[in-house]
Amino acid sequence: GGIITQTPKFLIGQEGQKLTLKCQQNFNHDTMYWYRQDSGKGLRLIYYSITENDLQKGDLSEGYDASREKKSSFSLTVTSAQKNEMAVFLCASSRGQGYYAEQFFGPGTRLTVL
Amino acid sequence: GDSVTQTEGPVTLSEGTSLTVNCSYETKQYPTLFWYVQYPGEGPQLLFKVPKANEKGSSRGFEATYNKEATSFHLQKASVQESDSAVYYCALSGPSGSWQLIFGSGTQLTVMP
Numbered sequence: 001g002g003i004i005t006q007t008p009k010f011l012i013g014q015e016g017q018k019l020t021l022k023c024q025q026n027f028n029h030d031t032m033y034w035y036r037q038d039s040g041k042g043l044r045l046i047y048y049s050i051t052e053n054d055l056q057k058g059d060l061s062e063g064y065d066a067s068r069e070k071k072s073s074f075s076l077t078v079t080s081a082q083k084n085e086m087a088v089f090l091c092a093s094s095r096g097q098g099y100y101a102e103q104f105f106g107p108g109t110r111l112t113v114l
Numbered sequence: 115g116d117s118v119t120q121t122e123g124p125v126t127l128s129e130g131t132s133l134t135v136n137c138s139y140e141t142k143q144y145p146t147l148f149w150y151v152q153y154p155g156e157g158p159q160l161l162f163k164v165p166k167a168n169e170k171g172s173s174r175g176f177e178a179t180y181n182k183e184a185t186s187f188h189l190q191k192a193s194v195q196e197s198d199s200a201v202y203y204c205a206l207s208g209p210s211g212s213w214q215l216i217f218g219s220g221t222q223l224t225v226m227p
Contacts, residue, residue, distance in 0.1 A: 004157075031213050042203070042219040043158070050213055090157050094213070099146045099165045101207040101215055105157030 002027035004106035006091050011111045015083040021076045021109045023091030032074040033092040033103065036060055043090065049074055078111070085113040116141040116216045120204045123222035127194055135189040135221045137178070137204035145206040147171075147180050147187045148215065152201040161189075161202075194225045 005024045013019045025032065033048040045058030047066035055066055065077040074091060088110050092103040120137045127133060139147070146165040150158040162171035167182035176191045187204060201220045208214040 033214075040222070043217050045214065048213060056213075092157070094215075097211070097213055098207050099163070101146065101213070102148065102160055102163060103158075103215055105159065107155070107157050 002029075002104070004091055004093060004104060006089075006106040006109050008109060009107070011109055013078075013081040013111065013113050015081060015113060017081045017113075019078040019081055019111070021078075021089050021091075021111075023074045023076070023106060024072055025074075025091075025093040025104070025106075026072065027093055027095070027104060028071070029093035029095050029104075030071070031094045031096075032068065033094070034058075034064075034066060034074065034076045035090040035092065037088045037090055037108070039086065046076065046089075081111075081113040083113055085111065087111055116143075116145075116206060116209060118204050118206055118216055118218035120202075120218035121221045123201075123220070124224060125221060126224045126226065128226050129196055130193050133189070133191040133194050133198075133223065135202050135204075135223070137187045137189065137218060139185050139187065139204075139206050139216075141185075141206060141209070143209050145208075147178075148205040148207075149176070149178055149187070149189055150203040150205060150217075152203065152220075154200075158201075158203055194223075196225045196227050199223055199225045 034046040049068040088108040091106040149161040152158040162173040164171040204218040
């Protein structure tokens with residue numbers, strides 16, 4: 001087994017601020033993902049990374065940067081926080097494709113922008 | 115492109131009643147199909163997955179059959195409990211060469227005691 005750790009659990013920012021969210025996994029998975037989840041809505045893919053130093057844009061990448069510093073960690077930066085923004089950011093990892101595309105999720109970082 | 119459509123929520127049921135959450139998909143490939151469950155305050159977790167047509171997956175009293183002809187993967191449970199209150203996501207593995215899962219929009223289930 002393994003675990004995905006996301007820090008911080010709660011993040012409060014100011015409008016226009018640059019904010020960084022961090023994710024660590026000990027599954028030894030190659031692929032990692034960042035999703036955004038708005039209240040009552042589904043999962044929207046922001047970025048994913050197939051391997052260390054790789055970055056692939058998802059449908060919602062505008063306004064975000066990502067960094068895969070090493071196999072076990074994947075960071076997401078909100079480049080300019082939007083006023084009254086509230087969302088949960090979920091990190092996930094997976095072993096492979098097809099049958100092995102199962103993603104394991106972290107508990108999320110809850111963002112509030114004042 | 116590939117897509118997943120599932121029952122729009124919210125769905126409210128009384129304890130002991132049966133549940134069906136519809137899931138239909140579109141793809142040109144032969145995907146693995148997944149059901150995820152997300153409890154309040156947590157990330158989604160895998161309920162079960164099914165890699166082949168006509169096979170059934172099951173876990174915690176939930177089950178779904180991979181119906182390739184109907185392109186469906188409906189989630190069912192005979193008797194729901196209050197603890198089943200959660201959001202349920204249907205998903206399929208992406209096209210060959212893709213590392214993504216294609217998720218449905220989720221179905222919020224509330225079970226009343």
